[in-house]
Amino acid sequence: MNVWQAARSESTGSPLPRILFFNVNGSGMGHLNRCLSYARRLRDRARPVFFSLASAVELIEEMGFEADYFVSPYWSTSSTFAWNSELAVRFGMMLESVRPDVIVFDGTWPFQGFLATCETFGSPALVWSNRGLLKEGGKTVTVDESRFDLVIQPGELGAQASETPLEGGGKRAVVPPVCVLDDDELLDRAAARQALNLPQEGRFVLFALGPGNLKDVAGIGHGLIRVFEAAGFKVVWVRAPISVRDIELPDGVMPLTVYPLARYLRAFDAFVGAAGYNTCCELVQAGVPALLVPNDQLADDQVRRAHKVADVMPAVVSACETDDERSAAVGKLLDMLNGNGAKRVGIPMNGAVLAAEKILALAAGRERMQ
Structure with a gap:
């Protein structure tokens, strides 16, 4: 059963909140891995569904989650405008089918087609999972973080959990390193x-x-x-x-x-x-x-x-x-x-658990408002 069939067959009155993960396709597996890390900690407490630009969709399904694939802009022959237009249509169909309580985007910057579709749909709670540690002086794209209810920053080694307010009423949450397995x-x-x-x-x-x-x-x-x-x-x-x-x-x-x-x-x-x-x-x-x-x-x-x-x-x-x-x-x-210089320092590695709890709390807050 694919994601469209599953969505149609499930009652809209399901007691579990619906979390839609949108992971981009990077040079490695990082974006997909982080979304799977969060989704695994939400199992049995929410219904995670994936809209993936990474071609390894079978890995999502092997972990027991529904998934749909859309070609990454890096592998598409369409122009940027055309690709974003196509994305808006396909992602809009996904939103109509899944009707998520929370959307979690993991990528370097959110696509215009993605943001426009969220706004048109009525924007359920919106989360941006955005890993840091970029090179100094590197190319950056300004993103209006006030559009998000929560910005999760998966921390580097040694990062401690913290929260700061964002303009618009949202929060930025730094969490310790995120691992897919416990x-x-x-x-x-x-x-x-x-x-x-x-x-x-x-x-x-x-x-x-x-x-x-x-x-x-x-x-x-x-x-x-x-x-x-x-x-x-x-x-x-x-x-x-x-x-x-x-x-x-x-x-x-x-x-x-x-x-x-x-x-x-x-x-x-x-x-x-x-x-x-x-x-x-x-x-x-x-x-x-x-x-x-x-x-x-x-x-x-x-x-x-x-x-x-x-x-x-x-x-x-x-x-x-x-x-x-x-x-x-x-x-x-x-x-x-051979035992020379074998130092080991204990550091927190529970970022996926903390991030999942924050995502679930957003879903619960949205249900209370409905």
């Missing part, structure tokens, strides 16, 4: 290796350098593979669900496609990857020593985020552009694996 859902080393059909003995390193949609990671990846293999590691390479092209892997490297990756991280002795928001939060949650290779072609400041990880757990930060940089970085990581 701590007790992460598999331990033995169980994770069994689930992935990896031998219990031996040293394994997991590579997750990103989908390669904006940055060619093949050269860095192949260079690091050689260094780790020379140190006696077996290499496993994550193929991102939204990747538009697969990197050709050397013989002996095992490809892996799983979601959510966090569930299986403890199967590995070490991790190599970019410093995206999801990755860094999940690494700290799982506690797997890491070599972080920030992607400098994105709007968010991955260098700063990587160093935040290194402040609270064993992690090395390096661009790994040359053979010398790669050898030095792997050498530092191996020292950490």
Whole structure:
């Protein structure tokens, strides 16, 4: 049953509030991951429905949520005006079908077609989930936050929960890091290796350098593979669900496609990857020593985020552009694996729970007004 059939078959008198998540399609899985993080904490207390610009809609459905897909502007051949016009029609149909109590948008900036449709529909409670830590001096688009009842800022590592008022009567809420899984859902080393059909003995390193949609990671990846293999590691390479092209892997490297990756991280002795928001939060949650290779072609400041990880757990930060940089970085990581500099600092990681409670409270407030 697709989202349209489900919406038609469900009585409009359902006791559960309806939360419509609109996630954009980014260079990675961050927008979709955060919406799923919130939706999972709302299960059985609300009816989460997704309108996704990310092509990995099957991941939403595998987690038990209804979803509909609309092509991202980055993959559309339409002009900006035409795409926003098409979005307004399709999203309007979604609103008519679902009739949500709350709409949650996760993206860098809200599309005009989205905002216009919300206004035309009568605007149920509106939430903007907007991750921060942008590069200084980067391109920004001014957004009138007074249009939102709630702006959620998923915090970086070490962020504490806080609230400040917005013009128009809404609130801005900073929450601690947002993770899709709870701590007790992460598999331990033995169980994770069994689930992935990896031998219990031996040293394994997991590579997750990103989908390669904006940055060619093949050269860095192949260079690091050689260094780790020379140190006696077996290499496993994550193929991102939204990747538009697969990197050709050397013989002996095992490809892996799983979601959510966090569930299986403890199967590995070490991790190599970019410093995206999801990755860094999940690494700290799982506690797997890491070599972080920030992607400098994105709007968010991955260098700063990587160093935040290194402040609270064993992690090395390096661009790994040359053979010398790669050898030095792997050498530092191996020292950490041998017990040198293995610091760990406990920090709050319950941002998804707090955000879900705030979304649910908005829905309850809207029901009281009706």
